[in-house]
Amino acid sequence: MDEFEYEVDDKGNMQIAKSLDSEEPSHIRFVNCSYCSISIYWIDYNGKTQLYKKLEPLQFFDLNTYTTHPWIFKERITQDRLVVNNKTVFRGPKVQYFWVPTTNSNHIRREVIRIRMPMRSLTRLVMVEIVKALPDENCLAALGLPGTLQNELKSLMILKNQDKS
Template sequence: MPENVNPDAAVALGRLRSYHSLQRSFVTFCNCTGRSVRPVWINYRGEPEPYAKMAAQSGRRMNTFLGHPWMFRDAVSDDRLLVNGHEVFVPPPGQFNEIGQPRYIVVNITIPEARPTRMEESTCALPCAQHERGISNIHNWPWLGG
């Protein structure tokens, strides 16, 4: 995303779309709901591009780009969901650890009406937080299914 473009302003003005960027971002989407969730990337024309469903209480690593907005919908009812408390998530610049591996940030998907308790928040983030501790064999983790 160009540095002079504020993603919140773009959303407010109805111009939500992806911007061309070569700067990668690394996120772990954590479905903290009891619902099947559909991640939706907003493309360069501002059109929704649905991705494969995520099972309830699951997580998925995603390599995306700075300035590429994501929204999340209930896969059955199409109800809107929140991501880190907002309707839209715009990834920050990606970071790497000291040996050049990507550092994945955890992004929590929740139901708007339900305010999770502290215990629910920590329970939700627990499997996803394992990414932050550098566990690299994610392909064997059943909760990371697609």
């Protein structure tokens, strides 16, 4: 089964997020304002996510895209979604120009887009830190945790190991 990303349209209806046309440019700078490593995905014309870039905390990169192209952001270990402007699916704004009198010309203003972590429960935060600290899942049994927590931690460790490959 294919997994699609969904977003709310202008009328409040849920729809599959996908790239539309490539007519209206958007010049942006993605800034990772979270404390974790993230993956940035472009959603293509068929609604499929395509890994585009990985960013470490406080790193940024500049991108020329289009206003109808959606982007999503995930924490690399947990695959938790991150947010931009309180939304999990981002579409860039129209290009803005500003006048530079010394060169007597217009210049493009690159929009700064801050990627942030959504609120997490204390349990989730602790689990992520445990996964970061453990070298492999064989160490879980030594912690003496209940089976349910061990299984959740194993799932996170699998995601962490997949990200390394």
